[in-house]
Amino acid sequence: EIVLTQSPDFQSVTPKEKVTITCRASQSIGSYLHWYQQKPDQSPKLLIKFASQSISGVPSRFSGSGSGTDFTLTINSLEAEDAAAYYCHQSSSLPHTFGQGTKVEIK
Amino acid sequence: QVQLVESGGGLVEPGGSLRLSCAASGFTFSDHYMSWVRQAPGKGLECISYISSTSSYTNYADSVKGRFTISRDNAKNSLYLQMNSLRPEDTAIYYCAREEYSYGPVDYWGQGTLVTVSS
Numbered sequence: 698e699i700v701l702t703q704s705p706d707f708q709s710v711t712p713k714e715k716v717t718i719t720c721r722a723s724q725s726i727g728s729y730l731h732w733y734q735q736k737p738d739q740s741p742k743l744l745i746k747f748a749s750q751s752i753s754g755v756p757s758r759f760s761g762s763g764s765g766t767d768f769t770l771t772i773n774s775l776e777a778e779d780a781a782a783y784y785c786h787q788s789s790s791l792p793h794t795f796g797q798g799t800k801v802e803i804k
Numbered sequence: 805q806v807q808l809v810e811s812g813g814g815l816v817e818p819g820g821s822l823r824l825s826c827a828a829s830g831f832t833f834s835d836h837y838m839s840w841v842r843q844a845p846g847k848g849l850e851c852i853s854y855i856s857s858t859s860s861y862t863n864y865a866d867s868v869k870g871r872f873t874i875s876r877d878n879a880k881n882s883l884y885l886q887m888n889s890l891r892p893e894d895t896a897i898y899y900c901a902r903e904e905y906s907y908g909p910v911d912y913w914g915q916g917t918l919v920t921v922s923s
Contacts, residue, residue: 740913
């Protein structure tokens with residue numbers, strides 16, 4: 698099973714600041730890495746697919762990069778509505794797995 | 805629009821069984837692989853089971869292997885999860901999830917159904 702490790706676990710950020718979340722895979726997964734946002738009491742929402750592909754309807758301040766074992770989700774100019782938990786997810790091999798999550802709080 | 809609606813959750817005693825259902829609409833159900841993803845209270849997401857579009861292939865997380873069975877009925881646009889020998893650690897919200905491609909992201913999620921295992 699591929700283990701995904703996110704860092705940090707928690708981040709407190711002021712609006713308009715830049716946020717960077719990393720996800721490291723225990724073995725190479727190519728670009729089979731996706732990012733989700735989950736707000737309290739809501740289902741997760743797909744933000745970025747295949748490491749860097751944007752999703753229709755997702756604000757352009759969200760971007761992704763990386764390949765192999767190291768990946769990054771960047772939120773440029775954080776807004777109050779971005780307070781949420783963020784998860785990476787690999788679909789390279791079964792069972793598909795998620796990172797432990799990163800909670801982003803707005804100061 | 806794509807809709808996934810779970811049902812069948814509830815309170816069950818340890819060792820008991822439950823069957824979750826997911827009604828899909830707004831897309832061609834038989835074209836997509838499907839998954840069940842769960843989230844324990846205050847915890848992260850866990851993919852527990854996965855089924856191919858024709859039911860020819862299934863996969864399970866070690867935590868549920870031998871106890872849970874995923875199935876689907878393409879004629880009824882429905883996904884199922886039979887859960888046996890339930891344990892307190894199975895307490896979670898269970899989400900029905902559509903895979904965009906066989907090795908792609910989950911592009912749509914249901915609202916989830918809560919399963920509580922407790923005496």
